[in-house]
Amino acid sequence: MSRGTAGRPRVVRMSVELPLWRALTGYRILGLAYALGLFALNRHEYAHPLGAALYMGVLTVWTALTWNRVTSAERCTRPFLVTDLAVALTGILLTPLLDTAERIDAGAATLPSIWTCGPVLGLAIKGGWRWAAAGSTLVAVVNLVERGSPARDTVHNVVLVWVASIAIGYIVEVARASERTLARALQIEAATRERERLARDIHDGVLQVLAMVQRRGAQIGGEAAELGRMAGEQEIALRTLIAGGLVPPQRSAAQLAEDAALVRTVAAGTAPGPAPAPPAGPCDVRALLAPHASGRITVSAPGTPVLLEAAAAAELAAAVGAALDNVAKHAGEDAHAWILLEDEPDEVIVTVRDDGPGIPEGRLADAEREGRMGVALSIRGRLRDLGGTAELISVPGQGTEVELKVPRGSENEA
Structure with a gap:
């Protein structure tokens, strides 16, 4: 998994089969070279050297024309694999017709020699151990027919091809299952991060407004109190929804994000409309923190601009x-x-400290279980997505301190 241009996770699919197909391509070429060399050394010992040479020419042309068919699973189709295996089996069956009985009894190699393993390995990579078992069984039967008797060296070679091809086919099936599991895990992780981002938007918008309506309704009383009670129930239900990681099917993530942006706009007292996109390029963090200054909040910042990318500064x-x-x-x-x-050379640090009663030990964990995800999502989740950290230090009776650290990137330094 890697990061896209917008900082969101991007799933990268990996293929465990591509190296196997490349290795098979190389094996077919090397197997052909070995078979041609073996034939060239023993061409005068064949009973019909011209017929043997004709088959070796066909095998060479076939390998040259189809070398790129085994470079990927898409090109290596089932009809091609069947034809490829038929070429190898034909060469084995032609061997007793073109070679002498003395050479065959002495254990001489067949015309295609080790090139025969190429089609069997292609079946193993393409279809797994079952295809490999079928292909290697056909090769075994044809080799026994060519030899005429189950000689020890023939049985040894047949069993070796059979076991090796089935083992490779089984390994390929396991690798494919692992690849699917990994891809699914990466998709779940990306969906979880998107859900956390959405939950932060809801927390910063909808939940804050519902909590405010509940408090003001209780203070005003009358019909407003009933409205506040209903807002409180909806706040609890929405917090439970966020904590459970569920998104109602009738509302998409984009629609919920638009709802959260609309609530923030209304709460700020501005006209409804689409939320403005963050500006491109560096942004002065001081300008974003300055509006928080008031009689109860003191903002201390350097005298020079503290620049971060606009998206990171907004988060x-x-x-x-x-x-x-x-x-x-x-x-x-x-x-x-x-x-x-x-403003540090490698990072930007913001510390928020208060003189309140502090947070009792274990309260944050209880809040997360209750669905109150302010610290977990709106603070720690944001900094984690930026590659930074959020540390919270609280001592009962001595207030709370939150330290936020955001690393700089090369584009920020520029």
């Missing part, structure tokens, strides 16, 4: 906003917060 600012939301929600309205921006 970092969103993580800071999520941390400040947690301060307002858990530390109280009177709590103070401090934002420190540091």
